[in-house]
Amino acid sequence: MAIQKTAPKTQVAPLDASKLIVNLATTLKDIPDDPYFGAVKSDHMLVVSYEPETGWSAPEIKPYGPLSVDPAASCFHYCPNVFEGMKAYRGPNGEARLFRPKRNMERLTRSAERVALPPFDEDALLLLIKRLITIDERWIPSKPGYTLYIRPTIIGTRTALGVAASDSALLYVLLTPAGPYFTVNGKAKGVPLLAVGKSVRSWPGGTGGHKLGLNYAPGFLPQRLAAQQGYDQILWLLGDDQRITEAGSMNFLIVVQRDDGDLDIITPPLDGTILPGLTRLSCLELLDAHTAKKTVLPGIPASQKLYTHERTLTMPELAAYSEAGTLLEAFGVGTAVAVAPIGRIGYEGRDLVLPSENIGLGNVGRALLERLCFLNSISDQALRGLDPPSPAFHKRSQLCALNNSMIRAPAHPKLQPPLPAFLSPLTINIPHPLRPTKRNYRDPASRHKHWGSILPSTDCADVRHGYGTPAAGHISWSKCTRYLSSTVCERLHGGCERVHRVRVSAGEGRRVETGWRRERDVDVGVRTDGQRRL
Secondary structure, rough: OOOOOOOOOOOOOOHHHOEEEEEEOOOOOOEEEOOOOOOOOEEEEEEEEEEEOOOEEEEEEEEEEOOOOOOHHHHHOOOEEEEOEEEEEOOOOOOEEEEEEHHHHHHHHHHHHHHHOOOOOOHHHHHHHHHHHOOOOOHHHOOOOOEEEEEEEEEOOOOOOOOOOEEEEEEEEEEEEOOOOOOOOOOOOOOEEEEEEOOOOOOOOOOOOOEEEOOOOOHHHHHHHHHHOOOOOEEEEEEEOOOOEEEOOOEEEEEEEEOOOOOOEEEEOOOOOOOOOOOHHHHHHHHEEEEEEEOOOOOOOOOOOOEEEEEOOEHHHHHHHHHOEEEEEEEEOOOEEEEEEEEEEEEEEEEEEEEHHHHOOHHHHHHHHHHHHHHHHHHHHOOOOEEEEEHHHHHHOOOOOOEEEEOOOOOOOHHOOOHHHHHHEEEEEOOOOOOOOOOOOOOOHHHHHHHHOOOOOOOOOOOOOOOOOOOEEEEEEOOOOHHHHHHEEEEEEEEEEEHHHHHEEOOOOOEEEEEEEEEOOOOOOEOOOOOEEE
């Protein structure tokens, strides 16, 4: 009997940032002065689709608008939907900055894998997100306590109703300016929680450790019932021993006074029922760094030790700490809220009233919030103490607002002890768009000023073509891309150059084609028709 040979699998296209297509909006939106979280979206969004036969399509940045998805798509029926929460900030010189974005990409990969969605290139997606932020950079608020929230999302789009993993997907990223997540009414300065154990947010072996849409919807009804009783969020309990898991969608931490005068900071462990929050991780690292004398948190004596514990914490144990008077603080942490004080907890028909109810954040919570704001508002050089902060640093870091409470401005970095090594890569700068100069054609549409920095860059390339004075190591020719059929930008790097050729035509958008060439000391230029010459 003849042996049948199976045809080799064709390799599908990976997510490739160099194939980026950009269609800019013809009309730009007005930016609200006091945006409510998630209510207003920026001018553009990133969209890219995946099909099992071809792989990832060319990424496209286009005006924000509705998506076209088949009604039978699995995202509507079986919820293979994952997302991330990130933030962009203003640096001291006005540059856009991201906070630990690679960890967001790693978590998004784990979440997509958990619901069997197609894999993607983390570095490519992060690069595309940077380009989107660069285009909509004007949406990054400069008001203290306000940021640009970033929501990368992947949904399954398989159109068959059979119960199976989705082999097709849609990846999109939207941006929204965001202010304080919680609004505090009356005299209370802390968020009220209702401890709930009858309804559960997650369970052992489930999906609580991943950022999936299906984890949030079951909490909507308990949240509504809690609001009717005067509570803002749910403190989720699990099991007969009433183990604490999360506070709403935040990670939960408490501060307990020790007999020796030091402090215990306790948070539930990452046992699969709790989302491994990046803010949680950063707070624990900062607390450990203070105890190890690698840094000193503001407002806390250097001699005071802060012992972190990732262990099971039950509601009866929390009530016992409160009755004994050793429970000093309780707060929730997360990307959207940063650090939010917990004022009171409804439990078995009574309220455990915490000090945060009247004073807001305590010493530890305030120190963590202040240091996180400090890290988000300084440049990498200033963070390492290599140069003094600019006047813009002092202006932007003067106050950091949360829940209508103000904290003092961070100290000058040169006056602070050296920060631990892990803090230096916390943020990634996004290149600021170059501004038009007299050498360019007059461009009446102000939106075109962003065209000079929307293309993908690699370790041997940058994208600053068409506008302004080129940065060091760049050779850039061309007039406004609006008037040319194509343009070329080149950066010389170690004897090699990467060539970006951009084709512009009405209704077709901008498609980027890249290629490598080896050259010596030659005269490189571009003709007025956009063709390359030597």
